[in-house]
Amino acid sequence: VRRLLRFVLLVALAVWAWRLLFGRTDAQERAGVSYADGSSLVLEAGMPEFARFAAIARTALRP
């Protein structure tokens, strides 16, 4: 039972560490644009257009 508990604890720690290090916020990063004609588009992280938008935004978000 002790071994099992230790194993479960190790697995939980590994999952937590993985999510902390690699499950970061890229999925939350996005850009949205709306136009006067009612159309809109969403740019997700990984798209070249998003990289440009993100670079511009970061100039205004500097602490």
Added chain:
Amino acid sequence: MDVAQALADLAELSSQIGPAVILDAEGTLLGSTAEADRADELARAAQDLLAAAGELHSGPDEVTRVEVELAEGALFVLREGGRTIAATTGPRPTAGLVAYDLRTCLQGADEPPRQKRRAGGRKPKDEDVRTT
């Protein structure tokens, strides 16, 4: 309401919104809640974002809203009636609420100043409120 008052109201009402600027149609800074350097950076970023968004469509004049959400925070840019408002927030803002507050601020800044009530609380006569 003038621009400064509208921005002051925005800063007071919205806890999510950080520095904000309002620009006219030519990109001239009309008002800001930030220091001069920061306001210039924010204004430049807003115009660059509008230009970048315009390139993806028919032109920057057609862009009504741009929002960029990053891990470190978000930048919102809204255009209405030839004016532009831009503001930053912290991470994970409530986008709809922020956009609503910014649009309300922009519309408030467009409103003509309210007439001061006269002492004595007299009801306004027709000729007082008539517009031409």
